[in-house]
Amino acid sequence: MERTLALVKPDGVERCLIGEVIAHYERKGLHIADIKMVVPSRQLVEEHYKEHKGKDFFDELVDYLTGRSVVAMIVEGTNAVSVVRKVNGNKNPLEAELGSIRGKYAFETTKNLVHASDCIETAQREINLWFQ
Ligand code: CDP
Numbered sequence: 001m002e003r004t005l006a007l008v009k010p011d012g013v014e015r016c017l018i019g020e021v022i023a024h025y026e027r028k029g030l031h032i033a034d035i036k037m038v039v040p041s042r043q044l045v046e047e048h049y050k051e052h053k054g055k056d057f058f059d060e061l062v063d064y065l066t067g068r069s070v071v072a073m074i075v076e077g078t079n080a081v082s083v084v085r086k087v088n089g090n091k092n093p094l095e096a097e098l099g100s101i102r103g104k105y106a107f108e109t110t111k112n113l114v115h116a117s118d119c120i121e122t123a124q125r126e127i128n129l130w131f132q
């Protein structure tokens with residue numbers, strides 16, 4: 001069964017939307033294989049987002065996640081990587097489909113509530129990083 005890494009970012013935790021996010025995945029038919037609350041170090045966040053190092057939004061993105069509660073989960077199901085990204089919606093909530101998590105609950109590109117791995121290789125790397 002395919003597995004992917006999903007995060008409820010700090011704005012989602014602070015707005016009490018953890019249950020809402022999980023409900024979207026579960027109602028789609030995905031299975032939460034593991035879940036935990038993490039307060040990530042700057043090092044963990046920088047490693048997680050290393051593909052974006054050097055981009056103009058990198059520092060803001062790292063500041064936003066560092067030292068604040070995040071929910072990390074391993075989500076399992078057929079085509080879990082692409083299904084979870086579809087349920088999350090486009091990174092720019094203004095472009096996200098209205099039925100997606102970002103389309104419903106977010107309106108900023110940085111504080112866009114959720115994360116999901118972008119391919120199977122990334123999923124494996126991110127699962128190892130957050131659930132080592
Ligand atoms: O999260 P996703 O994989 O959909 O998008 P990404 O392109 O990998 O970007 C990672 C995260 O960086 C996004 O989810 C946003 O939180 C943030 N970002 C941003 O703040 N400004 C941008 N122009 C692009 C991304």
Ligand code: MG
Pocket residue numbers: 116118
């Ligand atoms: Mg990404």
